[in-house]
Amino acid sequence: MATLMATLKTSAQRLVTGGVSSAVKDRLQQSLAFASLIVIFAFFSFASPDFFTYSNITAILFSTVVIGTLALGTTFVIITGGIDLSIGTGMALCAVMSGVFIVNIRLPVGVGVLSAILFGGLIGLVNGFNVAVLKIPPFIATLAMMLVAQGLALVISHSTPIYFNDASGYVAISTGNLIPGVNFPNAVVILAVVAVVSAVLLKKTVLGRFAYSIGSNEEATALSGINVRKWKIIVYAFAGLFIGLAGVMISARLGSAQPATGMGYELQAIAAVVIGGTSLSGGKGSIVGTVIGALIISVLNNGLQITSIPQEWQNVILGGVILIAVYADIIRKRT
Amino acid sequence: MTTTVAGQTLTGAPLLEVEGVSKSFPGVKALSDMRLDLRRGEVLALVGENGAGKSTLMKLLSGIYTADAGQFRLNGRPFHATKPKQALELGISIIHQDFNLMPHLTVAQNIFIGREPSAGRFLLSERELNAKAKDLVARLQLPLNVKQLVGNLTVAKQQMVEIAKALSYDAKVLIMDEPTAALNYAEVATLHEVIRRFVREDTGVIYISHRIDELKAIADRITVIRDGKYVDTVDTQATSMKEVISMMVGRTLTSDARPEGVRSDREVLLSVRGLSTKSLLKDVSFELRKGEILGFAGLMGAGRTEVARALVGADKIDTGTIELRGKTVKIANPAVAAKHRIGYLSEDRKHFGLLLEQDVNANIALSSVSELSTKLGFVKDRALRAKSEEYVTSLKIKTPSINQTTKNLSGGNQQKVVMAKWLVKDCDILIFDEPTRGIDVGAKEEIYGLLNELAAQGKSIIMISSELPEVLRMSHRIVVMCEGRVTGLLDADEAAQENVMHYATLRPDENPADAPELGAEPPRPEAEPTPEQPGRGAGE
The missing domain is CATH 3.40.50.300 (P-loop containing nucleotide triphosphate hydrolases)
Known part of the structure; x- marks a missing residue:
């Protein structure tokens, strides 16, 4: 038995040293996630006639937008080996700020949206400072920010929702249709564009390169002459922009900024990132994976609803999926 | 010639024998047909260059690795340890160069970790633990306070904790890997005394060291290995250390490879x-x-x-x-x-030099990414790849491609990857x-050449x-x-x-004129790298 295991091990090692590169393995994980998506999709299509319809698929995509946006930004942070727990309540705070800018101060919608997104960047900047300069572990730094953001959202809004009734065009950011007459929400188009931009930034720019390097080995990256502190701050601040964008998207969809929401979104977004094959220990991950991960979560949520599985069970199943996804990743690493 | 070697007067099998042992790793033959015999009551030095196979042999003995071929015998009986615990129970204790101690636990807790005496069914008895440890430490005449935190001890004392731990298993064979690497002369002398006290009719020590000069003082015999192969075993008294060194390196050390002197008028x-x-x-x-x-x-x-x-x-x-x-x-x-x-290539490539999980290209390019990118921050990937290819070729880095994950490369090639990183940067x-x-011996020569x-x-x-x-x-x-x-x-x-x-x-x-004698305790101020040593020597 022991010798058998040893032979297996060496032949597996030989296989690895024989030229299976990390890129191939990453693709394997992605295709694994993608295959799961297809399987889940097929399952629900058979389970319910209402699932595989144009309107339902649009609905699925539409419901992916908020989690997807948060997950895209978080992918960068997690690739550096960090984590951001403040994205959920940070999003609520940005939604409130969007309301303050557009409804209360009456800034033009475009300026207000931009300001809300930049406000998200500010949240990220503070996170980055706390993590990179003060050396507070990311989990703690962003946990604290999660509470701060939640509190500030309530304080600033006096715990009441801000409605975008008079702001013409704000709601259309999310629910409007780019091509008149074709029922395809703008929000999905925006998510798609942002995902493509993120993928390019991650793969083709210095920002992405250093995110991977820092996540792989922070010490070695620093000793290679890279200003790790600076780049960590940049990554967190950059991811913060996604918090702001998510805040705009969710408030545009609802037509109001809901200060008490947001908690829980961070975990769904992190789950999407992890299901997509990004390693929580850093150095590995992809935007395609994150998009697939976010889709898996939406498809599950939607499918479970459509097949009338009680709401209470949905999180149980989602939790199970996360365990399976991460375990698959561990198995992949062992070989 | 036999006067110093107690074991030779005894009949019967040696205490520990290693015969025909081989071990391969993917791409490297770490040991082939290795042998070694440890007699009763002796200190056997095991010497060889880095990469000669000393640590592989130790890991085989302690059950961390499994041998591909060959036999181990303890008191003439074959044994085969597949887990470190098994080796311990057989009476083989190994003290690794980097200690396996928990700095936040006390000396006593470290010595008996995993075997804590209990009070009643669930609770541990700290008192009994300390008493047992005190007993042991006294028996070995070690200057240790069992209640002190290990993290506060000097390296030398931590080593003694390791020894106490090893001997608490009633070890018959004690293997020490570079025990004196971080010790000063006085501490070395104390360590040698402890070792001599341990060696009895039924025990033996394998002493691995780079410090050839101290072998004369402690070892009865010396086994030399090179490139994973057994070279020879010699009586310490009958051999000069020069001979040992030339056996280790496999050639008489010459200065032929030494570069021409740099003239002092160089800038x-x-x-x-x-x-x-x-x-x-x-x-x-x-x-x-x-x-x-x-x-x-x-x-x-x-x-x-x-x-x-x-x-x-x-x-x-x-x-x-x-x-x-x-x-x-x-x-x-x-x-x-x-x-x-200015580029720094750390001694610890895995922690401070390489992105092990990333490919060769990412590693070589790392320091130069900022320079080889556009104003907008887009990486000039093609240029970087070309540079990586260039240095993979010129440094003769053995890798299927620059897309290979770095951790799959051998030590020598990993070192070359780090070199390439700084050369691309034009340091x-x-x-x-x-x-x-x-890095193994062949690759060493290449590094020297570079x-x-x-x-x-x-x-x-x-x-x-x-x-x-x-x-x-x-x-x-x-x-x-x-x-x-x-x-x-x-x-x-x-x-x-x-x-x-x-x-x-x-x-x-220290007065350089009189070399420190063994056993002597020259007065020395605290000058350990660890700045604080509260309670050093206190409580004893």
């Missing part, structure tokens, strides 16, 4: 004056010339790595100036050092910290090494350090092993 590139740090360094000064390989010798903990880290801004400098090309520079962090074209000053650690080539091209190299033959062979000049100070500067032609060792052990408070 001084780097000049360090009065460098001190809070933790260790005191008034370190030296000059580095263009095209020079400047060796840094000294014992572990002498402060050589600290000099390198201070130079590249990884650690804070307290006082002192660094002059680069005649201009005083402030190097606040490694990013600044890289801008000044003028390269600081190599233990450039051949963990170092010489780089120096010939006009690069200035600081080479920190604990392997004396390496320092002697490679350096134009040698800086010797001891306990944070520079104690000697030798030219290539006056440098010899004895010379370097002399300076390496030259503590400022």
Whole structure:
């Protein structure tokens, strides 16, 4: 038995040293996630006639937008080996700020949206400072920010929702249709564009390169002459922009900024990132994976609803999926 | 000839025998047909260069690895340990170079970890634990306070904790890997006494060491291995250490590979004056010339790595100036050092040198990504890849492609990847910290060749090494350090092993004329790298 295991091990090692590169393995994980998506999709299509319809698929995509946006930004942070727990309540705070800018101060919608997104960047900047300069572990730094953001959202809004009734065009950011007459929400188009931009930034720019390097080995990256502190701050601040964008998207969809929401979104977004094959220990991950991960979560949520599985069970199943996804990743690493 | 060897008067099988043992790893034959016999009541030294297979052999004995072929016998009976615990129960204890101690637990808790005496069903009995530990420590006559936290002890005392732990298993065979690497002379003497006390009619010690000079004092016989193969076993009394060394390296050490001397009229590139740090360094000064390989010798903990880290801004400098090309520079962090074209290649490639999970290209390109990117921050991937390809070829890095994950490369090739990273950056000053650690002998020669080539091209190299033959062979000049100070500067032609060792052990408070005698306890102030040692020697 022991010798058998040893032979297996060496032949597996030989296989690895024989030229299976990390890129191939990453693709394997992605295709694994993608295959799961297809399987889940097929399952629900058979389970319910209402699932595989144009309107339902649009609905699925539409419901992916908020989690997807948060997950895209978080992918960068997690690739550096960090984590951001403040994205959920940070999003609520940005939604409130969007309301303050557009409804209360009456800034033009475009300026207000931009300001809300930049406000998200500010949240990220503070996170980055706390993590990179003060050396507070990311989990703690962003946990604290999660509470701060939640509190500030309530304080600033006096715990009441801000409605975008008079702001013409704000709601259309999310629910409007780019091509008149074709029922395809703008929000999905925006998510798609942002995902493509993120993928390019991650793969083709210095920002992405250093995110991977820092996540792989922070010490070695620093000793290679890279200003790790600076780049960590940049990554967190950059991811913060996604918090702001998510805040705009969710408030545009609802037509109001809901200060008490947001908690829980961070975990769904992190789950999407992890299901997509990004390693929580850093150095590995992809935007395609994150998009697939976010889709898996939406498809599950939607499918479970459509097949009338009680709401209470949905999180149980989602939790199970996360365990399976991460375990698959561990198995992949062992070989 | 047999007078000193107690075991030879006994009949019967040796205490421990290793016969025909082989072990391969993917791409490397670590051991082939290895043998060794440890007699009862003796201290057997096991020597060999780095990568000779000493640690592989130890890991086989302790059950961490499984041998591909061959046999182990204890008291004539074959055994086969597949888990470290099994080896322990058989009476084979190993003390690794990097201790397996828990710094936040006490001496007693460390010694009996996993075997704590219990009070009742669920609770542990701290009192009984301490009593047992005290007993053991007293029996071994170790100067330890069992209630002290291990993290607060000196390295030497931590070693004693390891010994106590090993012997608490009623060890018959004690294997020590580089036990004196971080000890000073007085501590070495104490350690040797402890070892001698342990050796009885039915026990034996395998003593692995690089410090050839101390073998005369402790070892009865010496087994030499090289390139994973057994070379010879000799009686210590009947052999000169020179013979041992030439057996180790497989050739008589010659200086033929040593580069031509660098003329003193060469431009001084780097000049360090009065460098001190809070933790260790005191008034370190030296000059580095263009095209020079400047060796840094000294014992572990002498402060050589600290000099390198201070130079590249990884650690804070307290006082002192660094002059680069005649201009005083402030190097606040490694990013600044890289801008000044100073590259540091750490002794610990896995932690401080490489992105193991990333591919070769990402590693080679790392330092130059910022330079080889557009204003908008887009990486010029094609240019970087071309550079990577170029250096993979010119440094002869053995890898299927630049897309190969770095962790799959051998140690030598990994080292070359780190070199390539700094060469792409076009560094003028390269600081190599233990450039051949963990690299097998063939690849070592290649690294040496590259170092010489780089120096010939006009690069200035600081080479920190604990392997004396390496320092002697490679350096134009040698800086010797001891306990944070520079104690000697030798030219290539006056440098010899004895010379370097002399300076390496030259503590400022010591009279260099009388070499420390074994067993003697010269008075010494606290000068350990660890700044605080509360309660050292207290409570005993």
